[in-house]
Amino acid sequence: MEASSLQSKNISTTQTTTSNLTTSSTRSSLPSQQKIKNKTKLDITSTSSKSYSKVPLDRYSIIQNQVLLSLIFKTNCEACRNRWSGNMNINKREGLFLILSFQCSICQNIITIETSPKIVASDRRDINVRSKISGHLCGIRHAGLVKLMGALNLPSPIQDERYSKWNRNLLIVVKSFTGRSMKKAVEETVAAENGTELMVSGDGFWQTRGFQSRHGAAALLSCNPTPKVLDIETCSALSIKTSNPAKYENIIRTHRCEKNYEKSSGTMESAAILTMFKRSVSKYGVYYTKYVGDGDSKTFPVLSKIVHYPGKEIKKIEDLNHFSKRMKRGLETIKREHGRKKLSDGKTIGGKNRLSVHNILRLQMTLASNIRKFKHDLDLLFKGSWAIFWHKYSTNDDPRHDYCSIDWCGYLKSVHDKTPYDHTSHAIRRPVLHAIKPVFNNLCS
Ligand SMILES: [Zn+2]
Ligand SMILES: [Zn+2]
Ligand SMILES: [Zn+2]
Known part of the structure; x- marks a missing residue:
């Protein structure tokens, strides 16, 4: 009772x-x-x-x-x-x-x-806000949440229309926090650079879950030992739809195709970065006069053409780390594609004196140091990179050190010092080098 x-x-x-x-x-x-x-x-x-x-x-x-x-x-x-x-x-x-x-x-x-109780100072229910946030965290969005609730025999989550309205509200809250921290980051960067002309790099974050997702964000980061986010801009194909229908159609068409996925998201990333450049003066009173981008970036041509800082020019700074990262990715891809497949010498691509994790890293590091040495001369950079290839290609019977430098090549050093040299221990086997040659071709041409 x-x-x-x-x-x-x-x-x-x-x-x-x-x-x-x-x-x-x-x-x-x-x-x-x-x-x-x-x-x-x-x-x-x-x-x-x-x-x-x-x-x-x-x-x-x-x-x-x-x-x-x-x-x-x-x-x-x-x-x-x-x-x-x-x-x-x-x-x-x-x-x-x-x-x-x-x-x-x-x-x-x-x-x-x-x-479920009401959230303080709002009409929303705790459980609905939680389900929305959990959808975000799991990256399943509303449609995924509907399926999940259906499978659990629970009522379906808040309707899509309201859902996206809430997303906008959530964004406003997030924006007011990030807005303050970004303003502070800009002030710190201006103080560090001793002026209002800043060097920035752009970075895109793309929702990759399924090709339905046409939303992403791009950020501008300061370029100093401790990069900070100076500005962010969300971008979606839908916002482009209203401003430029033809471009939207193109994005949607390419977006459906996996091969072109990077291309279309790159277009939207460029659009978002452009937006942030355009508002740099009105928002922070600063000029982004140096843009650090990678070699493939479509962003810089857009920036230099459209952004107009009176009396100032936007310079492109090549992100050189990009080259050595691309080498590493290329080698890893080839290794993955080969899998357990046998090369012409009857062995797989990995292993000692082959494309081991250790050797991939060494190749990347050697290229990175080459880049630091030759960054002002692309010709020398490419020659230096091929030198790595032929140096590794060399055997005792067939040394190929024509492009090498005595600064780092053990063979040239031993020739100079008249000491014996044995290639066996550090050369990479030729069938492996034939397999990875396309990476050098792509990188150094
Ligand atoms: Zn009782
Ligand atoms: Zn009763
Ligand atoms: Zn050599």
Whole structure:
């Protein structure tokens, strides 16, 4: 009896304010002692409910309706005090949030419960905000969330229209935080550079889950030992649709094709970076006069053509790390593609004196140091890179060190010092080099 009465009181405390049920009328019929007791109980449950429960009360339990109903059947009606018997109804549903009602068939008293509290200072329900955020975190978006809820036999999440409206609201909140931190980053960079002409690099973040996603973001980062985000811009194919329908059609067409995926997202990234360049003066009072981009970037031509800083020119700074990273990626791709396939010498591509992880790293590092040495002369850079290839190609019978430099080539050094030299230990086997030659061709031409 005690437990069942507490149970119903607990439920009463979570009633919606718009509910037409008032417990005070039923309580007034109770003896005053009972009233005080109930009042105390209510205060305790509302202020220190933890003392009643070892379960975290802000968590959710997934309860099958059948189980919930049978629980109510085990209680007594708070109005007529008879063992409860009656109907359960859904009075309202909003995404995962429900208002459930239980009507006593004997006295017609109705108890209603809300399955999730309101978020402070808003009309949104905790569970709906949580489901939206979890959709973001898992990268499954609304359609994925609908499937998940369907499979779990839960109500479907908040409707798409409202969902995207909430996304906009969420974005506003996020923006006000990031806005302040970016402004601070700009001020720090201006102080460090001792002026308002800044060097920046652009970076794109693309939603890659499925080709339906046409949303992404681009950021501008300061270029110093501790790069900071100076500005961000979200971009979507849809925003381009309104401003440039022809371009939109092109993006959507290329977007469907995996091969062109990078190309179309690159177009949108360029558009977002352009937007940020255009507002640099009005937003921060600074000029992005040096842009660090990689060799393939389509962004710089757009920037130099469209952004107009009076009396100033935007310079492109080549991101040289890009070359050695591309070498590493190229080698890894070839290794992956070959897999367990046998080369002409009957062995697979990996292993000692072959394309091992260690050798990939060494090739990348050697190229990177070449780049640092020859960054002002692309011709020398390419020659130096081929030198690496032929140096590794060399054998005792067929040394190929014509492009090598005595600074780093052990063979040339030993020739100079008239000491013996053995290629066997550090050469890479020729069938392997034939397989990876395309990487050098792509890189150094
Ligand atoms: Zn009891
Ligand atoms: Zn009743
Ligand atoms: Zn050499």
